[in-house]
Amino acid sequence: MATALVTGASSGIGEATVRALLADGFTVYAAARRLDRMAPLAAAGAKLLSLDLTDDASIVAAMATIQAHGRLDVLVNNAGYGSYGALEDVPMAEARRQCEGNLFGLARLCQLALPMMRAQKSGKIVNVTSVGGKMWEPFGAWYHATKFAVEGLSDCLRMEVAPFGIDVIVIEPGAIRTEWSGIASDSLLHMSGATAYGPAAHQLAKLHAGANASRLSSPPEVVARTIAKSVRARHPRTRYATGGSAHTILFLRRILSDRMFDGLMRRVAASAG
């Protein structure tokens, strides 16, 4: 049976993706740090893996379980969080943790998955970036740096592994109703709520905190359906923008100059009050 590994499966997009791939008949390994949160997925038929992407030993151990299983057809690199705060305020240790979680951990999983996929002469690596891999907002320097990086990494990797029958697909969600926005606004206030950047930081935190209530946001199942569709496709696109006004945001980014886009993002933040 075709086998998939989904990271960040304890919540949001990852959890919905596990359910979508189970429904499509995959054997699904669901990975995250919070095993207790994945109990309902185990009940639905997923196999649980403990995984901390900031810890190499944890990544190697998780992949050893998959190697023992003997097959990996689809790797969905979905786990991630938004580390927010003014660049001036964020300690470099937190910047490195953000890169470990969102970028290096993802790359390490690819390294460990590729020998199996090359041996099979097939496989799909699905990297969940964000519209934030192409646009920006203030106080998101490290988060956006990791998402821009995963966009570029995915393009390079796609060309490297194509000769082995392996495909790399980028998923770019817009605003999605998950735990992401609460984590991002908490980290923003923690880092910059009481610094020189405080007033603007409070404004953006309000916007993030309200994101899940916005009618412009989408439920995580929308992204999960796109991921499942890309996995089923014989000739998948290189990129899928999906949910939460992703297409509108990317269109505006394309047609506006950098400074016009800055102005738009400022007005959006100010609208939160």
Ligand SMILES: NC(=O)c1ccc[n+]([C@@H]2O[C@H](COP(=O)([O-])OP(=O)(O)OC[C@H]3O[C@@H](n4cnc5c(N)ncnc54)[C@H](OP(=O)(O)O)[C@@H]3O)[C@@H](O)[C@H]2O)c1
């Ligand atoms: N929500 C949005 O608006 C949005 C928009 C664009 C892109 N995205 C991207 O979509 C992906 C999924 O996010 P989500 O919205 O579903 O957020 P979420 O509900 O907060 O889920 C994030 C998942 O990542 C896991 N995770 C975080 N740090 C980890 C680590 N060090 N090691 C292993 N797992 C870790 C969490 O599991 P544990 O804490 O249990 O480990 C959780 O399962 C992320 O890459 C995010 O950047 C989200």
